[in-house]
Amino acid sequence: MSINNTQSNETIYTLATISQALECSSVPEVMTLRLENIIRVKTSEWKECLTEIGEACAVKWVINNTNKQPTNITAEEAKATGIKLCFSQEYSCHRWGTYESKVALRVVQKRTKKNKCPALLRVKGFFKTPEFYEFVVTKDHAEHTPGDMRSDICTLPLAKKYLHELAQQL
Template identity: 90%
Template sequence: MTLRLENIIRVKTSEWKECLTEIGEACAVKWVICNTNKQPTNITTEEAKATGIKLCFSQEYSCHRWGTYESKAASCVVQKQTKKNKCPALLCVNGFFKTPEFYEFVVTKDYAEHTPGDMRSDICTLPLAKKYLYKLAQQLEQPSKSASQIRIDMLRAVDQYGRKSERKVNYYDIWNLMNKINKKLYYFDRDQMTSFLIWMNNKLPTLNFNIFKAITSYSPDPSAFAYGFMSPVQQEKMKTTTSFCLDATHAISSNVNEILYTLLVRDKDIVRGWPVAFMVTNDRSVSPIIQWLQFLKRSFLLVDPKQFTIYCCAAEVHAIQTTFSATSIQFYIFHVIQAWNQKLSDSVKIPGSLPSEARILCGVMMKSLQEIIYEEDIDVFHHKII
């Protein structure tokens, strides 16, 4: 669709902004305001007629390809060609005192150097059509499909019913809109901590979540906290399991001190780890972990665990041994090797030799240590560590 020069389109005054958006989408043009309304708004129709003032509203919009752009970079090999080509197209939106119920759209200057919608690369820079944003929002608020499937369905709809001038949906559209919806659905305050506490104290308990709150009066930091939570399904899953994995995820938010602890079990159906409990804390000491494990024990959720698999973390070892003295602990092989590498790097020094020689020796020692880890025969294992 292309607007003809000097062709007047009348729209309802209350709907002129929506019409401007629709015209832009239909014409593959993003109209950019270049001259805002300067008409008097505090006079009556009679006063306007007496003084000869005809316009009650007047605003001008230029084509998104209006103007010029010159890169200020000294050299840029991958610089894209600018979309600016001095297009003089001008759209005027006028309102008259004699017909206040209508606004008029008219193109007073025609396009030059391009035809709207003739370049795919140009269409890609335009905003997504409003109707598609609405459909995306509807599907994302009730997520029964993946983002990939939503995009495929939307592309099929565009191919079947859409206009050639409309930009197609991409993953950035879905991602950006998903972020907005997530903030609307899951953020209850601008302050992250306040929003988090609303979840812990108000929202999750109504869903029958089991909530844990640590006592942090021992900490000199008044902002120290530790909260754990479990869904009803997770609680049932934990009761029937004896082997657990305790995982720690650091830097989960803008506050680098915050840690997410996750208790996982091996699910027989999906043959992979399945989380059964979470704890969020900004206290890196052993106390929150001990309190959390003791809470799970008192709640008869973590009754008699036989084995824990953890990182090479002294705090986690101490917490488990304090709460479950008879439980065996094993470490992740990756983290064991990582700890050995760090220890060898810090400890192995050869006086009077080059650093490269020390690295070679570390490599030989590391190879011997790895052979111990992967040894399956118990007698050979004992022989190697003696």
């Protein structure tokens, strides 16, 4: 373990092996990333791995902050200037934020899917290790369980003819 209590696995995952980095969640057939666990992903496949993680974990990760775009400086130039990161982005859970209706006379018809979920996934690339990027979930989901049909179904805009059928199934 490092000083900041982040656990690190030395394995560099690819699109074919990324599912091995995931754990089972409380929802059947939905996976999760363990909080503060560093997942190393092959640089050339990091976007595909992010998509695969999102699908397996029933979360759409939305760019929250781009700290640094990929640059063309060399590792030696970066070391000389003290730059460590060659790439960094933060992603929030799709249920992050709040929603307020802008229509004054309309009655609220359903709960919003926005519930201030603080879940945060950081993707970082370092000049000293250009062969992989690191994924770390630094904040966990709150106020919802990704993939839980009972909570998610209430936020989806469904045709009225299906609402009765779904209510009976739940």
